[in-house]
Structures are given as structure tokens and as C-alpha cells.
Amino acid sequence: MPAWPAACAAGVVWLAGPAWAADAKEIAATVCQACHGEGGNSVVPMFPRLAGLQAEYLAKQLNDFLDGKRKNDLMAPSLASISSGDVRGLAAYFAGQKPAKGTAGDPKLGDKGKVLYDDGNVDTGVPACVGCHQPEGVGNERYPRLAGQHAAYTAAQMSAFKAGTRTNDRAKVMRAVAERLTEQEIAALSEYLAGM
Amino acid sequence: MDMCNELAMSTPIGARWAVLAGLCIALATGPSALAQGAAGPAASAPAPAEEPETTWNAMQGEKLQALRATGDAARGEITFEVCQGCHRAKALGRPDGSYPRLAGQHASVLIKQMTDVRAGRRRNDKMLPFIDKHGVGPQDIADIAAYLSRLPVPPTQGQGPGTHLADGEKLYKNACVDCHGAAGEGDATRFYPRVNGQHFKYTLREMIDIRDGVRRNANPTMVEAIKRYTNADLEAVADHMSRLPVTGAR
Numbered sequence: 001m002p003a004w005p006a007a008c009a010a011g012v013v014w015l016a017g018p019a020w021a022a023d024a025k026e027i028a029a030t031v032c033q034a035c036h037g038e039g040g041n042s043v044v045p046m047f048p049r050l051a052g053l054q055a056e057y058l059a060k061q062l063n064d065f066l067d068g069k070r071k072n073d074l075m076a077p078s079l080a081s082i083s084s085g086d087v088r089g090l091a092a093y094f095a096g097q098k099p100a101k102g103t104a105g106d107p108k109l110g111d112k113g114k115v116l117y118d119d120g121n122v123d124t125g126v127p128a129c130v131g132c133h134q135p136e137g138v139g140n141e142r143y144p145r146l147a148g149q150h151a152a153y154t155a156a157q158m159s160a161f162k163a164g165t166r167t168n169d170r171a172k173v174m175r176a177v178a179e180r181l182t183e184q185e186i187a188a189l190s191e192y193l194a195g196m
Numbered sequence: 197m198d199m200c201n202e203l204a205m206s207t208p209i210g211a212r213w214a215v216l217a218g219l220c221i222a223l224a225t226g227p228s229a230l231a232q233g234a235a236g237p238a239a240s241a242p243a244p245a246e247e248p249e250t251t252w253n254a255m256q257g258e259k260l261q262a263l264r265a266t267g268d269a270a271r272g273e274i275t276f277e278v279c280q281g282c283h284r285a286k287a288l289g290r291p292d293g294s295y296p297r298l299a300g301q302h303a304s305v306l307i308k309q310m311t312d313v314r315a316g317r318r319r320n321d322k323m324l325p326f327i328d329k330h331g332v333g334p335q336d337i338a339d340i341a342a343y344l345s346r347l348p349v350p351p352t353q354g355q356g357p358g359t360h361l362a363d364g365e366k367l368y369k370n371a372c373v374d375c376h377g378a379a380g381e382g383d384a385t386r387f388y389p390r391v392n393g394q395h396f397k398y399t400l401r402e403m404i405d406i407r408d409g410v411r412r413n414a415n416p417t418m419v420e421a422i423k424r425y426t427n428a429d430l431e432a433v434a435d436h437m438s439r440l441p442v443t444g445a446r
Contacts, residue, residue: 142274
């Protein structure tokens with residue numbers, strides 16, 4: 001019965017977990033960790049925390065980097081060590097890591113950010129962030145978690161959407177929102193999210 | 197559920213059936229009419245933005261496509277996530293009138309308004325980037341309308357000062373009741389919105405804009421009906437409407 005050995009081998013692989021899980025952990029440690037930190041909890045403000053972000057979001061961003069739809073000079077050298085076959089495993093790995101608690105530097109600024117996050121700015125037509133990114137900034141499978149992210153990174157991304165230099169947002173929604181935000185509002189929102 | 201069935205279910209009044217039947221026939225002329233609409237000159241060379249319609253609520257283009265589509269409320273709930281930033285969770289709007297309540301509004305009305313904004317027949321710069329053609333299509337619009345029209349309408353809307361309610365009731369009966377109904381329930385088959393359960397300040401602002409020609413996609417009959425109403429008159433009417441009990445909604 002020639003089918004048996006193959007079935008047994010498949011069973012062993014299945015019991016040991018998916019083959020890409022071990023590979024992803026290895027790639028995370030050797031390629032990603034230097035910037036994104038152990039388990040994706042970066043300690044350097046300019047490098048985003050990846051721990052606990054949605055797998056859907058992480059996979060989209062990695063694919064967009066690989067396809068050139070999102071560009072970052074610091075990320076470019078590392079992309080050479082990653083193939084499209086690694087994306088699913090890496091996204092699942094970082095999504096499964098426990099996010100470290102965020103740190104807020106300026107609670108007063110953060111309070112202003114909370115008002116914007118929950119209510120938007122009616123005068124300038126800024127929608128409340130909570131509509132998509134959910135209460136407490138946890139996100140869902142369509143919109144990424146923002147809670148606990150480094151303020152410097154969040155601010156840089158919102159500014160990039162505002163300037164139109166980051167263009168891989170769904171249906172141009174983030175560009176339309178960020179275009180209406182002032183630099184002060186971006187700073188307040190980023191501070192609020194960092195403290196969550 | 198397709199739009200004809202939905203309209204039928206939300207319109208129990210016998211006298212409306214002739215209109216309803218006509219609308220369903222118009223909407224159900226089959227794929228040839230749709231294909232013509234998609235390939236014909238109207239679709240390939242759309243009217244420039246900001247042009248008011250020559251015929252109010254002409255049944256054509258993507259409005260007709262969205263009305264013909266079968267809206268999926270579950271899909272609409274997901275598409276509506278972006279809209280919640282302004283219209284809030286469960287589409288309850290804001291009592292300060294900055295953003296209207298959409299919960300429980302007739303699907304036909306919602307489709308008309310969304311496609312009017314996209315076509316420039318109703319100018320709304322705040323909303324346009326989020327409902328424009330790069331993001332959503334006629335099917336998405338039908339889905340959103342299906343979701344919103346099924347949402348409950350709790351009696352938490354913003355109300356007026358309550359100082360001229362008798363005047364408001366009288367003025368409502370004079371100019372508004374024939375189309376928007378005694379209970380402010382509107383008329384799905386004729387694209388007349390539900391006005392009960394809406395925030396007072398939103399209703400007031402829209403009536404002033406319609407009277408003054410700032411909002412240009414209103415039925416000409418309405419513009420005519422309220423052209424002699426002062427701001428104080430409209431405030432009394434809006435106050436009356438904001439206190440009508442919500443009926444006919446889920």
C-alpha cells in the first residue's frame with residue numbers, strides 16, 4: 001500500500017505543527033529582531049512594534065513591501081532575506097506574540113488625543129478613529145491594532161498618509177482622514193495610542 | 197431580499213401599490229436595460245459633477261443599479277465601519293446635528309442620497325472621499341442601505357427647545373404631512389425620507405439649505421412648499437418632527 005508512508009509522514013508533520021511555524025520563528029530571530037525587537041516588541045521608537053498586530057494586516061504590509069507598494073529604505077535590505085512564501089508564517093508568528101504594555105510620555109497631550117480618537121473633529125470632518133480601529137485601539141481583521149504603538153512611528157505613518165507618500169491604505173481612507181489632521185492632532189493621537 | 201420586495205414590505209398602505217407596481221416594473225426590466233445603461237452614452241459620458249438634475253430623481257445610472265441589486269446587510273455592516281467614525285456605531289448620528297442618524301432610514305432614500313453625493317447632485321465635501329467611486333460601487337451602496345434600514349431607531353435623538361410645538365404641528369400639517377406622513381414615517385416607494393427619530397438640528401439645517409437652494413437635490417415640490425417658511429417657522433417644524441414617535445421602523 002504505497003499511500004501509507006506518505007499519509008504517515010503528513011500526520012507527523014501535522015502533529016508537530018505547521019512546517020512554516022519553525023521557519024517563521026527562525027526568520028523573526030535572525031532577520032526581524034534586530035529592529036523590531038524580541039517577539040516583535042521593538043524598543044526603538046522609529047521601528048514599529050509588531051507583537052499582537054492582526055495577521056491579516058501584517059501579511060498585507062509584508063506583501064506590499066515585497067511588491068513595492070509600500071516603501072521604506074530601512075526595511076529594504078531585510079526584504080532580500082524574505083520570500084513571499086514566508087509571509088503567512090511571519091504574520092501568524094508576530095500576531096501570536098503578546099504585545100508589551102505601551103508607555104505614554106505626555107498624558108495631557110494624550111487626553112487631547114483621546115477626544116479625537118473617540119469623537120473625531122466635527123469642524124474639519126475628521127472621522128473618529130474608533131469607527132474602524134475599535135474601542136481601546138485593538139483593531140479587527142480589517143483594521144490594525146494601534147494600541148501601545150510607539151508614538152514616533154504612529155506619527156510618522158499618519159504624516160506619510162497626509163503627505164501622500166504612503167499609499168497602500170484601503171480605498172484611500174487613511175489618506176482622506178490624515179489630510180484633515182493637523183500636525184498637533186497627529187502628535188496628540190500618537191501620544192494617546194502609545195499609552196494604551 | 198431585492199429592493200422591490202423590501203419596498204413592498206415597508207409600505208403597507210394600499211394606495212401606494214400602484215406606484216410600487218410601476219416602480220418594480222421599471223426596476224425589473226431585465227438585464228438588457230441594465231446592460232444598455234452600463235454601455236450607453238449616459239454611462240460612458242456621465243454628467244459633470246455639481247450639475248443639478250433636470251428631472252428630480254431620474255431613474256438611471258448607478259442609482260438604478262444599486263436599487264436593482266440585492267443588498268446584503270451583513271456585508272453592509274462591514275462596509276459601514278468606515279462611516280461609523282462620523283455617523284457613529286449603529287448609525288445613530290450625533291444629537292448636535294453635525295452628522296445625521298441613518299438607522300432605520302428607508303433603503304431607497306439612502307441609495308438616492310449616497311448616489312446623489314457621488315454624482316455631485318448633493319454636495320458633501322466631508323463625506324465624498326469615503327463614499328466615492330474608488331472605494332465603493334453600487335453593490336456596496338445596496339449593502340450599506342440594507343444594513344442601515346434594518347437598524348433600530350431608539351428615541352434618543354436631539355430635540356428642539358419645545359417652545360412652539362403647536363405652531364410646528366400646524367406648519368407640518370400644512371406643508372409636510374402629505375409626503376412625509378402623519379407620523380413622519382416617509383415613503384420608501386417615493387424616496388421620501390423618514391423624518392421621525394432624526395436629530396432636530398440636522399433636520400433644521402437641511403430644511404434651511406433646501407429652502408435656500410444650498411442643497412439642490414430636494415424634490416422641487418418641497419422647495420415650493422417651504423419657500424415662505426421663515427427660519428423660526430422651520431425651527432418649530434423641526435422641533436415637532438423631532439418629537440414624533442418612531443413608528444414603522446424595526
